Amino acid sequence: MGQFVLLVLVLLGALITVPLGERLGLPAPVLMTLLGILLAVLPFVPNVDVPPGIVLPLLLPPLLYAAARRTSWREFAANWRPIFLLAVALVFVTTAAVAAVAHALVPGCRRPPPWRSAPWSRRPTRSRPRPWPGGSGCRGAWCRCWRARGCSTT
Incomplete structure (x- = not known):
């Protein structure tokens, strides 16, 4: 419920800052930024976790x-x-x-080098899997994944 109240307050703040910005001669985004900073500093305002995917x-x-x-x-x-x-x-x-x-x-x-990073300048990959660089010195989770995918011949 706290997140919904905060959303309503932010929308209300956006509605208020537009006419207030016109009256004060300031752009509305500047006032909205100041309002956001004020809300972020206040201790009683809950933290909002917005998933980056939305x-x-x-x-x-x-x-x-x-x-x-x-x-x-x-x-x-x-x-x-x-x-x-x-x-x-x-x-x-x-x-x-x-x-x-x-x-x-x-x-x-x-x-x-720039001439090697272009996709058309690369040699085609070999059809058979290549061994792990450095021989059998492969240890750890990366090597288990490397071997599980069939990328290692050792």
């Missing part, structure tokens, strides 16, 4: 639909370059940054 299919589409309905085609055509850079180019920049951080922080994380 965020993408249930919460994100209404937000994207509302934003798409408010955008005019004229604004979209006038701002196509920043939209493209944020939607496409920033994905590549983020991917490169995550790869660089993983390479720096994870021991043994090696990057193949």
Whole structure:
């Protein structure tokens, strides 16, 4: 019951912040963020555990639909370059940054050269299973899984 009351309070807060934002001259998302921070700090507000599997299919589409309905085609055509850079180019920049951080922080994380990482440049896999690298020195849960799948000839 506590989660339902919290949901009703959040919806009520969203309804109140929109006209309050217009009156104060602040964007409604800023006020909603401040309201969320206030609710997170209060000790009597229960913790809400939202499963990550429902965020993408249930919460994100209404937000994207509302934003798409408010955008005019004229604004979209006038701002196509920043939209493209944020939607496409920033994905590549983020991917490169995550790869660089993983390479720096994870021991043994090696990057193949760019010409070896392309799928068309790889050699086809052999049809017979390959032995475990290093011979019979395989120990632990990984090796049991490796052998159970028939990947080891030893």
